[in-house]
Amino acid sequence: MRLADTLRFARDAAAGYPVRTALSVLAMSIGVAAVVILTALGDGARRYVVGQFSSLGTNLVIVLPGRSGTGGFNPANAITSTPRDLTIDDAASLRRLPSVRRVAPLAVGTSEIAHGGKLREAMVAGSTAEFIPIRNFELAQGSPLPDEDWNRGSSVAIIGAKLRQEIFGTEPAVGQLVRVGDRRLRVIGVLKPLGQGLGMNTDELVIVPVSLAQAMFNSNTLFRILIEANSREAIPAARTQSLELLKQRHRGEEDVTVITQDAVLATFDKLLGALTLAVAGIAAISLAVAGILVMNVMLVAVTQRTGEIGLLKALGASADTIRLAFLAEAAMLSGVGALLGYLLGQLGAFALRQAFPVFPAYPPDWAVIAGLSTALATGLLFGVMPARQAARLDPVLALMKH
Amino acid sequence: MALIELSGIERRFLLGDTTVNALNGLDLQIEAGQYVAVMGPSGSGKSTLLNLLGLLDRPNAGSYRLEGRDVTTLSPEEQATVRSRRIGFVFQSFHLVPRLTAAENIALPMMLAGIAPAERKQRVAQALTDFGLDKRADHRPDQLSGGQRQRVAIARATIMQPALILADEPTGNLDRHTGDEVVHLLEALNGQGVTLIVVTHDPALGARAGRQLVMEDGRLKHDSAHAPG
Numbered sequence: 144m145r146l147a148d149t150l151r152f153a154r155d156a157a158a159g160y161p162v163r164t165a166l167s168v169l170a171m172s173i174g175v176a177a178v179v180i181l182t183a184l185g186d187g188a189r190r191y192v193v194g195q196f197s198s199l200g201t202n203l204v205i206v207l208p209g210r211s212g213t214g215g216f217n218p219a220n221a222i223t224s225t226p227r228d229l230t231i232d233d234a235a236s237l238r239r240l241p242s243v244r245r246v247a248p249l250a251v252g253t254s255e256i257a258h259g260g261k262l263r264e265a266m267v268a269g270s271t272a273e274f275i276p277i278r279n280f281e282l283a284q285g286s287p288l289p290d291e292d293w294n295r296g297s298s299v300a301i302i303g304a305k306l307r308q309e310i311f312g313t314e315p316a317v318g319q320l321v322r323v324g325d326r327r328l329r330v331i332g333v334l335k336p337l338g339q340g341l342g343m344n345t346d347e348l349v350i351v352p353v354s355l356a357q358a359m360f361n362s363n364t365l366f367r368i369l370i371e372a373n374s375r376e377a378i379p380a381a382r383t384q385s386l387e388l389l390k391q392r393h394r395g396e397e398d399v400t401v402i403t404q405d406a407v408l409a410t411f412d413k414l415l416g417a418l419t420l421a422v423a424g425i426a427a428i429s430l431a432v433a434g435i436l437v438m439n440v441m442l443v444a445v446t447q448r449t450g451e452i453g454l455l456k457a458l459g460a461s462a463d464t465i466r467l468a469f470l471a472e473a474a475m476l477s478g479v480g481a482l483l484g485y486l487l488g489q490l491g492a493f494a495l496r497q498a499f500p501v502f503p504a505y506p507p508d509w510a511v512i513a514g515l516s517t518a519l520a521t522g523l524l525f526g527v528m529p530a531r532q533a534a535r536l537d538p539v540l541a542l543m544k545h
Numbered sequence: 546m547a548l549i550e551l552s553g554i555e556r557r558f559l560l561g562d563t564t565v566n567a568l569n570g571l572d573l574q575i576e577a578g579q580y581v582a583v584m585g586p587s588g589s590g591k592s593t594l595l596n597l598l599g600l601l602d603r604p605n606a607g608s609y610r611l612e613g614r615d616v617t618t619l620s621p622e623e624q625a626t627v628r629s630r631r632i633g634f635v636f637q638s639f640h641l642v643p644r645l646t647a648a649e650n651i652a653l654p655m656m657l658a659g660i661a662p663a664e665r666k667q668r669v670a671q672a673l674t675d676f677g678l679d680k681r682a683d684h685r686p687d688q689l690s691g692g693q694r695q696r697v698a699i700a701r702a703t704i705m706q707p708a709l710i711l712a713d714e715p716t717g718n719l720d721r722h723t724g725d726e727v728v729h730l731l732e733a734l735n736g737q738g739v740t741l742i743v744v745t746h747d748p749a750l751g752a753r754a755g756r757q758l759v760m761e762d763g764r765l766k767h768d769s770a771h772a773p774g
């Protein structure tokens with residue numbers, strides 16, 4: 144029998160039993176849809192986290208005070224056990240490094256911000272002019288922090304969009320005086336609204352010069368130093384160079400930790416990638432179940448169509464022809480189911496993206512391909528047994544069943 | 546050379562612990578172009594004989610030569626090819642595929658044999674005209690009368706231009722008039738040289754054949770070709 148005829152025959156046979164066909168197609172499509180939607184969720188989570196980390200800034204190298212990890216025994220540490228402060232001068236020194244484009248020291252604390260009788264709790268970030276470009280923030284109004292001596296901060300502040308809204312309402316904020324803690328600061332800029340980011344909500348942030356923040360919180364140490372490397376390739380160099388420089392400045396003591404965004408990203412990427420894979424595996428179980436259902440449906444089809452099989456044999460069909468016809472039918476059931484499931488899954492992922500716009504719920508290509516081919520493979524695999532059974536039928540007995 | 550040569554054919558069925566000898570030491574020769582009626586009481590082995598002649602069944606012993614070739618030793622695939630090219634079946638209960646139209650049912654053997662669609666179409670159109678089914682081409686079996694169904698079945702049995710047509714009680718489910726029509730069709734085919742073997746319970750129908758075989762308990766009780774007188 145010609146291939147086109149085999150396919151048409153199988154299609155007509157499947158169409159001849161609509162309920163049975165619809166059920167197995169449905170089962171298969173649910174399996175594939177599950178794979179598509181679940182991996183879209185898993186991969187969406189991965190993309191979301193990776194995206195959040197990327198939005199911290201590009202080519203970021205971060206210096207934290209204190210040594211982390213297992214450093215082994217360090218004779219220098221044994222003598223002076225308290226780590227040295229990470230100072231503004233430390234940060235300033237890093238600017239000289241060849242692999243570094245920008246440096247921003249960061250001191251943080253919470254304080255209250257008040258104006259015209261309105262008072263609010265706010266997160267205060269002490270930094271420099273470079274902070275906003277390094278973190279990829281943007282100003283909605285006004286100007287950035289002045290480019291001045293880092294140790295002598297002017298009494299100015301940049302406030303987040305939500306703070307501006309809550310304190311100034313519809314009035315212009317730039318140029319106004321606000322009280323932050325016990326200081327009077329002039330608002331020189333307002334940040335564009337960004338929403339919830341990783342770590343801090345910038346919409347409720349007050350950015351002030353770093354020396355001012357340190358004075359406010361009465362501390363000499365920095366919370367972080369943010370470094371932007373010249374390029375992606377320069378990240379490792381920036382890391383080792385800054386580590387080396389700070390060690391020198393701290394009398395040979397390695398009392399800071401330098402992490403790169405890359406490393407953190409890679410870890411999360413791997414972790415969440417594995418999670419997606421696991422979820423895909425679980426969803427694939429439903430595909431196997433669907434495969435078994437297709438097998439049952441095909442076994443029923445063989446019993447229901449015993450008379451027809453006998454007739455086909457009497458009309459000169461070889462065992463191969465009959466095997467192929469039934470296999471084609473099983474492949475069709477699972478193929479159509481897989482396609483339908485794919486569409487359903489994409490629709491579900493689309494609905495997810497509509498409902499949660501920040502969440503990039505796109506199924507990864509590998510999952511779609513794996514899901515579809517698993518569906519087809521199980522359909523065929525489980526179609527083999529019924530097809531063989533059909534081909535083996537004794538034509539005389541089969542004809543008597545008509 | 547005879548078209549069909551059976552010698553020493555045995556076909557036994559096991560029913561529980563008893564063995565039924567459906568065919569018991571059968572010797573038979575049928576010449577090409579003959580018109581043979583097979584008669585006999587129920588259970589005498591008529592259908593078993595027909596299935597065997599049609600290569601749907603294998604004997605437990607004995608040899609079957611079709612057109613000079615020993616067909617019992619052929620592989621199942623080769624037997625399928627012989628069924629496809631040389632043999633046409635007509636059944637009592639028509640055995641049409643319910644979801645296929647009359648035209649598609651007629652084309653089925655050609656489709657199974659892998660004949661090109663264009664030729665199929667042409668031959669089906671011819672067959673539909675020959676059997677007076679032009680207006681029924683797109684009807685499904687449940688939209689056809691019994692006589693029309695059997696005509697579709699006969700058209701299907703002849704579409705591959707077989708040498709041998711095997712009909713097991715082809716009029717059994719039809720009234721007298723339509724039954725006669727069907728018999729005339731089969732006889733016309735025989736007139737064109739096709740060997741025709743018909744199993745029947747109807748003595749009048751059996752009498753029309755050129756040769757009568759009467760079976761009993763798996764043996765030939767009477768063969769008009771060797772009848773005394």
Ligand SMILES: Nc1ncnc2c1ncn2[C@@H]1O[C@H](COP(=O)(O)OP(=O)(O)OP(=O)(O)O)[C@@H](O)[C@H]1O
Pocket residue numbers: 540558559560565566567585586587588589590591592593594
């Ligand atoms: N598949 C089978 N299994 C067991 N016994 C069978 C089988 N097929 C036929 N027989 C037995 O073989 C004998 C011959 O059966 P067969 O169908 O050839 O009779 P028949 O002459 O065609 O009868 P009828 O006129 O009723 O159709 C019967 O006794 C029947 O019970």
Ligand SMILES: [Mg+2]
Pocket residue numbers: 591592593713
């Ligand atoms: Mg019978």
